[in-house]
Amino acid sequence: MLEVTSLSKTFDGFKAVNDANLAVGKGEIVAVIGPNGAGKTTLFNLITGIIKPDSGRVLFKNEDITGLPPHEVCRKRISRSFQIVNVFQRLTVFENVQISVLSREKMTWNLFTPSASLAIKETDEILESVGLLKKKNRTTALLSHGDRKVLEIAMALGGNPEFLILDEPTAGMAAEETSRCIDLIKKLSQTMGLTILFCEHDMEIVFGIANRIMVMVRGGTVIQGSCEEVRCNEAVQDAYLGGSDVCLM
Amino acid sequence: MSRQTILGLGAGIIVLLLFPVFLPRFYVYLVSIILLYGLLATSLNLVLGYGGIFQFHHAVFYGVGAYGTTLMLTKTGLPPMLAFIVGPLASAAFGLVIGIICIRLSKLYFGMLQISLGSLVWAIVYRWYSFTGGDDGIHGIPIPEMLSSPKSAYYYTLIITLASLFVMWKIIRSPFGSALQGIRDNPVRSEMIGINVRMHQLLALVLAGFFAGVAGSLFVVVDNTVFPDMLFWTLSLEILIMCLLGGWFTFLGPMLGAAVIVALRTFVSAYTDYWALVLGIIMMLVILFLPNGILGYVEEKFKRGFMEPEIEGQ
Ligand SMILES: Nc1ncnc2c1ncn2[C@@H]1O[C@H](COP(=O)(O)OP(=O)(O)OP(=O)(O)O)[C@@H](O)[C@H]1O
Ligand SMILES: [Mg+2]
Numbered sequence: 269m270l271e272v273t274s275l276s277k278t279f280d281g282f283k284a285v286n287d288a289n290l291a292v293g294k295g296e297i298v299a300v301i302g303p304n305g306a307g308k309t310t311l312f313n314l315i316t317g318i319i320k321p322d323s324g325r326v327l328f329k330n331e332d333i334t335g336l337p338p339h340e341v342c343r344k345r346i347s348r349s350f351q352i353v354n355v356f357q358r359l360t361v362f363e364n365v366q367i368s369v370l371s372r373e374k375m376t377w378n379l380f381t382p383s384a385s386l387a388i389k390e391t392d393e394i395l396e397s398v399g400l401l402k403k404k405n406r407t408t409a410l411l412s413h414g415d416r417k418v419l420e421i422a423m424a425l426g427g428n429p430e431f432l433i434l435d436e437p438t439a440g441m442a443a444e445e446t447s448r449c450i451d452l453i454k455k456l457s458q459t460m461g462l463t464i465l466f467c468e469h470d471m472e473i474v475f476g477i478a479n480r481i482m483v484m485v486r487g488g489t490v491i492q493g494s495c496e497e498v499r500c501n502e503a504v505q506d507a508y509l510g511g512s513d514v515c516l517m
Numbered sequence: 518m519s520r521q522t523i524l525g526l527g528a529g530i531i532v533l534l535l536f537p538v539f540l541p542r543f544y545v546y547l548v549s550i551i552l553l554y555g556l557l558a559t560s561l562n563l564v565l566g567y568g569g570i571f572q573f574h575h576a577v578f579y580g581v582g583a584y585g586t587t588l589m590l591t592k593t594g595l596p597p598m599l600a601f602i603v604g605p606l607a608s609a610a611f612g613l614v615i616g617i618i619c620i621r622l623s624k625l626y627f628g629m630l631q632i633s634l635g636s637l638v639w640a641i642v643y644r645w646y647s648f649t650g651g652d653d654g655i656h657g658i659p660i661p662e663m664l665s666s667p668k669s670a671y672y673y674t675l676i677i678t679l680a681s682l683f684v685m686w687k688i689i690r691s692p693f694g695s696a697l698q699g700i701r702d703n704p705v706r707s708e709m710i711g712i713n714v715r716m717h718q719l720l721a722l723v724l725a726g727f728f729a730g731v732a733g734s735l736f737v738v739v740d741n742t743v744f745p746d747m748l749f750w751t752l753s754l755e756i757l758i759m760c761l762l763g764g765w766f767t768f769l770g771p772m773l774g775a776a777v778i779v780a781l782r783t784f785v786s787a788y789t790d791y792w793a794l795v796l797g798i799i800m801m802l803v804i805l806f807l808p809n810g811i812l813g814y815v816e817e818k819f820k821r822g823f824m825e826p827e828i829e830g831q
Contacts, residue, residue, distance in 0.1 A: 316709060317708075318705060318708070318709070337708065337713075338705075338708035338709045339708050339709075339711050339712055339713045339714070342708075342709060342710060343711055347710070348709060350706070350709075354703055354705065354706045355702075355703065355706065356698070356699045356702035356703055356706065357702050357703070358698065358701075358702050358766070359698060359699065359702065363695060364699075366695065367692075367695050367696060367699045367707075367710065368710040368711075370692045370695065370696070371696065371707075371710050371711040372710075372711055375692045376692050376693055376695070376712055376717065377692075377693060377720075378691055378692045379687070379688050379691050379694075380687050380688070380691055381691055381692065382687075382690045382691065383690060383691060383692050383695045384690065386692060423706070423710060424710075426710060427710055427711055
């Protein structure tokens with residue numbers, strides 16, 4: 269479904285992403301792992317058009333989407349959440365998700381119908397599915413960190429995506445929030461049939477939900493394979509464990 | 518809208534309608550000026566408070582609207598009422614041009630480039646004696662009969678201002694308005710949920726330009742003059758302060774700010790020539806003590822009375 273070939277991006281001479289390769293099949297859950305600063309977020313930014321790559325290609329459903337601006341990438345039904353919470357601070361939880369739904373339905377050029385009467389049902393359904401319905405009238409700035417991370421996902425769902433990119437969805441969450449979030453991701457994959465690409469530092473989560481894993485070190489792809497392949501790969505152990513020969517986990 | 522708000526607004530409008538009956542002529546003029554400045558500040562706030570765009574030279578659009586209207590009235594034989602549509606449309610078109618040039622730049626640079634371009638327009642108006650009347654401006658503009666008395670000018674201003682505010686209110690409440698506020702809070706996120714940020718900002722700039730132009734055309738009706746200072750950057754600063762003082766995250770804040778500033782200016786100018794100094798001090802006090810403006814402050818207090826904001830533990 270998504271195919272990334274030799275994607276590269278240099279910031280002032282620093283190769284943040286350097287020959288990254290990635291393939292995600294329909295319905296899969298693929299994890300990207302790698303140490304801090306490996307270039308995971310930058311890779312996601314390149315795929316979603318927030319940053320333009322220097323070279324390489326991004327194919328989505330066999331269509332070249334390399335370098336498309338984010339709002340057009342979104343129209344291809346690719347949505348994402350951000351590592352650092354990135355929501356509309358002054359608006360309510362409901363409005364945050366509603367804008368996303370309105371945008372997908374191309375209604376944001378409508379100047380005269382009150383927003384308050386539009387997309388209510390669908391927005392409520394999304395909030396219900398992620399468990400934020402009770403807090404829908406809160407101003408986002410007053411939410412807990414964990415709830416804001418979930419709101420991130422809810423906003424991404426507003427675009428009715430086929431392909432969902434999650435950048436460290438559970439980072440900074442309490443244990444209980446984390447397990448709820450994992451259940452949510454599983455549900456999105458199983459019942460809604462979403463294809464999911466995510467990155468995460470917690471290996472337990474990664475091996476718990478991913479079908480396949482891509483390992484990134486210093487901007488490049490070290491290996492992409494099944495959990496077992498990755499777990500005992502030498503290069504991965506070099507990168508992660510400084511060369512010790514224990515299998516990860 | 519709650520019932521109290523509707524009652525309050527209704528009462529306010531009735532008082533405004535009755536003003537000319539019991540107020541002396543000078544005050545009727547003053548309230549007209551407050552109304553049109555309030556409209557001007559509200560149009561700025563559409564892009565500033567709701568759009569998060571640093572529109573630093575909004576007065577240019579006001580001036581273009583006023584000059585557009587005036588030049589139509591004085592230089593063409595077209596039906597006079599047409600001038601009151603053409604002026605604002607000229608401002609809107611000008612908003613589009615300035616927008617296209619500046620929109621690629623990020624916040625502060627947008628504002629800086631806009632100030633430069635606006636000053637250029639001011640210089641042209643200031644110098645082009647044969648067309649704009651140069652630094653003298655144009656006086657004794659022939660206004661259509663039915664609008665020429667102070668009272669009818671007042672009612673015209675009131676009706677057009679209220680209608681414009683109503684339309685802007687609708688816009689802010691529309692999906693476009695929601696998108697605009699989303700863009701203000703977070704442009705990157707807005708792009709990522711499929712909103713074409715630049716195009717939405719551009720439309721907002723055009724709309725703001727249009728309503729600034731409406732305010733400009735109202736000034737022509739109320740004062741029968743235009744002069745280059747209408748598009749000088751100091752006026753832009755004044756409008757900006759109206760928004761900040763009144764509350765730039767509230768809808769009626771800019772109108773309130775306009776009332777305070779215009780009233781102050783009128784009375785302060787009677788005693789001292791240092792209006793700019795007073796303005797500077799007001800600006801400083803607002804930034805230090807009322808960062809959300811008067812109405813923002815009231816709203817905050819009011820909301821607190823009903824519910825403490827619930828902040829959950831991390
Ligand atoms: N816009 C930018 N300009 C300059 N350098 C950047 C930019 N974005 C990222 N980098 C650099 O690129 C490298 C990769 O960053 P990136 O955020 O992609 O890593 P990451 O794998 O997501 O790390 P983490 O696990 O900490 O989130 C970092 O060294 C970072 O400093
Ligand atoms: Mg990252």
